Amino acid sequence: MLARGNRGHAVKTLQLDAIRLGFGELLGKAGADGIFGEDTEKTIEALQKWLKIEVDGIAGTQTKSSISKAKNNAGLKGTRNFNIHEFYCKGSNTILSGGMDKNLILNLETLRYELGNKPISVNSGYRTESHNKKVGGASKSQHLYGKAADIKVKGVSASKVYNQANKVFNTGGVGKYNTFTHVDTRSGRVRFTG
Numbered sequence: 001m002l003a004r005g006n007r008g009h010a011v012k013t014l015q016l017d018a019i020r021l022g023f024g025e026l027l028g029k030a031g032a033d034g035i036f037g038e039d040t041e042k043t044i045e046a047l048q049k050w051l052k053i054e055v056d057g058i059a060g061t062q063t064k065s066s067i068s069k070a071k072n073n074a075g076l077k078g079t080r081n082f083n084i085h086e087f088y089c090k091g092s093n094t095i096l097s098g099g100m101d102k103n104l105i106l107n108l109e110t111l112r113y114e115l116g117n118k119p120i121s122v123n124s125g126y127r128t129e130s131h132n133k134k135v136g137g138a139s140k141s142q143h144l145y146g147k148a149a150d151i152k153v154k155g156v157s158a159s160k161v162y163n164q165a166n167k168v169f170n171t172g173g174v175g176k177y178n179t180f181t182h183v184d185t186r187s188g189r190v191r192f193t194g
Contacts, residue, residue, distance in 0.1 A: 002059040006036040014059050017067050018043050020106040022080025023050075024113035050080060071106060075099035075146070079109050087125030087149065091134060095126050100146040104185045108149065111168045111183070115156050123180055124150040142173060148184035150177075166191070 002011055015032035018024065018040075024031070026046055028039035041057040048055045051066040059067075070079075076099035078084040087100045112120050127135070127143040142148035153161050162176040165183050173190040175182030182194070 001061075002036055004036050004038070004041050004057070008034055011036045011040070014064075014067075015040060015043070017071065018047055019113045020079075020109050021047065021050075021067065021070055021074075022082070022109045022112070023047050024109070025117040072102060074105045075102035079105055081112060081120070082108060082122070086122040087146070089126050089128050089131050090124060091131030092128050094128065096146045098146070100126060101185045104147055104149060104183070107168050107172075107183070107185065108151070111161075111165055112153075114164050114168060115153055115161065118156055119154045121152045121154070122149050123152060124148075142184035142186050147186060148173070148182065150180050150182050152180050 002014055012032050012034035015027060015034070018027065019032060023043050023046055026039065026043040030037070030039065044059055044063065045055050045057045047067070048063060051070060053062055053066050076084065082105050084095070084099065088095050108120060112118065124135070124143060125148070126146045127137060127141065129144060132141050132144055137143055151161070152158070158177065158179060158181055161181040162174060165174045165181055169183045169185070171187070171189055173182065173184040173186050173192075175192045175194055177194040
């Protein structure tokens with residue numbers, strides 16, 4: 001059980017999980033510092049309310065289990081700041097039966113946090129093969145597998161988004177375009193400009 005006054009790696013992991021689910025802005029200036037203070041307690045309370053579990057500001061078994069389940073279901077249900085419908089194919093209004101890659105959405109929450117909690121717009125998420133062809137996507141585009149998103153961040157230049165995405169999506173793909181940034185969770189690091 002983690003509560004106010006605890007410190008260390010387990011607290012930092014809890015804070016990072018809160019960021020990946022969209023609650024980073026509540027952590028205050030300290031962020032994921034490994035110290036369970038007032039801001040972390042308030043963050044856990046907000047997270048518990050969102051998870052629809054008992055709200056006590058303590059990360060016990062139920063809270064940890066619910067956080068883990070929410071992370072595992074992020075590709076099917078989304079997170080606090082990303083509704084899964086934002087990732088539906090723009091041509092067919094569908095998504096893969098298994099949903100999007102959970103790490104794509106969790107990383108997007110981290111990116112949002114790292115960019116000052118500015119709203120991220122998803123221009124393109126999942127694409128069917130026919131829609132991918134229609135928009136001129138690559139034949140093996142990560143969009144086909146639910147592993148990619150083309151994004152814009154309100155009030156942040158595409159180059160700044162690209163630079164930060166380079167860190168957050170360290171082992172995936174990041175593409176720099178004039179008006180948007182491509183991010184994906186493929187295996188292996190790939191960088192490109194369009």
